[in-house]
Amino acid sequence: MTPKDSGHAGRFLRTTGQHATIEQDPLVKGSFILSIGGAEQSHVNLAAPEEIFYEYLRRIGHIVDLASASGEPVRALHLGAGALTLARYIQATRPGSEQYAVELERELLDFVLRELPMPQGSRLTTIIGDARDALAELPAEARFDVVILDIFSGPEAPAHIACRDFYEEAAARLTPDGVLIVNVGDEPALTLVRSQVAALRLAMQDVAAFAETGMFAGRYPGNIILAGTRKPWPSEWTAELLARGPHPATVLHGVDLDRISG
Numbered sequence: 001m002t003p004k005d006s007g008h009a010g011r012f013l014r015t016t017g018q019h020a021t022i023e024q025d026p027l028v029k030g031s032f033i034l035s036i037g038g039a040e041q042s043h044v045n046l047a048a049p050e051e052i053f054y055e056y057l058r059r060i061g062h063i064v065d066l067a068s069a070s071g072e073p074v075r076a077l078h079l080g081a082g083a084l085t086l087a088r089y090i091q092a093t094r095p096g097s098e099q100y101a102v103e104l105e106r107e108l109l110d111f112v113l114r115e116l117p118m119p120q121g122s123r124l125t126t127i128i129g130d131a132r133d134a135l136a137e138l139p140a141e142a143r144f145d146v147v148i149l150d151i152f153s154g155p156e157a158p159a160h161i162a163c164r165d166f167y168e169e170a171a172a173r174l175t176p177d178g179v180l181i182v183n184v185g186d187e188p189a190l191t192l193v194r195s196q197v198a199a200l201r202l203a204m205q206d207v208a209a210f211a212e213t214g215m216f217a218g219r220y221p222g223n224i225i226l227a228g229t230r231k232p233w234p235s236e237w238t239a240e241l242l243a244r245g246p247h248p249a250t251v252l253h254g255v256d257l258d259r260i261s262g
Contacts, residue, residue: 011111020108021081022115028053032116034083036108042083044116049088055246056223059210060148060181061089062244063227067146067179073097075143077173079131080150083112084124090146100144102127102134128158132166135173143175150183155192162194162196167203171230180204181230188218190260196226197261204228208253209260210241216250216260 010021019036025031030047033040043053052058063112064086073096078087089109092099099122103109106128117126127134131151147170151161160166170180175184182200193209200207209216211224224232227233252260 009111009115011107013082013105013107015105015107019079020111022111025053029165034112035201042085042243044083044085046116048092049085049119050092052085052089054085055212056084056183056225058078059090059241059249060086060150060183061093062241063179063181063225064090064146064148064209065093065235065244066234066240067177068094071095074145075101075175075181076146076148077135077138077144077147078102078150079135079170081109081112081126082150083116084118086148086150087122087124088118091124095121096123098123098125100125100127100138102129102131104128104130105196130162135166135169138173140171140180143178144173145175145178146181147173147178148181148183152183152192152196153185155187155189157192157196161178162192162199164199164202167228171203171228174230176230178230182226183223184226185223187221190215190218190224193226194261195223197257200226200228201261205230206233206253207257208233208238208251209257210251212246213248213250216252218255 008023022032022034025033031045034042045051073094074100081101087099105151184193184196206229208227215222233253240256242253
């Protein structure tokens with residue numbers, strides 16, 4: 001049975017030794033929640049994939065919206081697949097997009113695609129493996145309008161990914177107007193955020209940070225979205241992101257970003 005039939009499905013993940021479950025969201029019709037080890041990991045709205053429930057993913061979606069003209073197909077690379085919430089969003093808002101999703105946990109990706117299939121017409125290639133290894137193994141000519149890294153979930157991060165060299169490798173896969181988007185989950189001290197801003201600034205021409213305003217004050221743990229571009233950060237993007245929210249929102253760029261990058 002699929003979650004739509006039974007309301008619940010589970011799978012053991014051999015790589016991490018945890019259990020994953022997919023359950024119906026009783027509050028949002030047509031939606032499902034992926035949990036791993038008992039902790040909510042992703043939210044998928046099959047009835048309206050263009051509506052994203054988690055705040056930080058909505059912010060990433062807004063940056064994707066600005067990466068190319070509205071509705072135009074893009075080439076997107078997702079490093080960290082989860083329940084493919086953002087891949088579904090891109091397919092819904094930019095039909096015809098060509099997407100790649102990399103996930104370390106084979107059973108997780110199989111489980112998600114079995115229980116929550118991508119919509120008809122999706123052009124999605126799935127890759128099982130380490131994000132950095134998969135990046136290197138893509139065809140040499142492969143270039144992307146958007147590369148999304150959603151792996152960091154706390155102050156600890158894989159050293160071979162949380163570094164300048166990796167960001168340079170990712171930047172080399174971008175089109176000239178492409179955007180590298182990094183979700184950084186961190187504690188109030190923002191130690192990981194600071195290190196990743198510094199590393200990303202060495203690899204990209206320009207960097208901005210986008211989050212709920214209180215995150216930059218170090219009031220509580222949460223997510224800050226970093227966006228690296230191969231050209232100067234467009235000032236109109238700042239205005240657009242602030243208008244779109246979720247609110248209250250802050251975008252730090254240039255000298256304003258210096259205060260959290262050290």
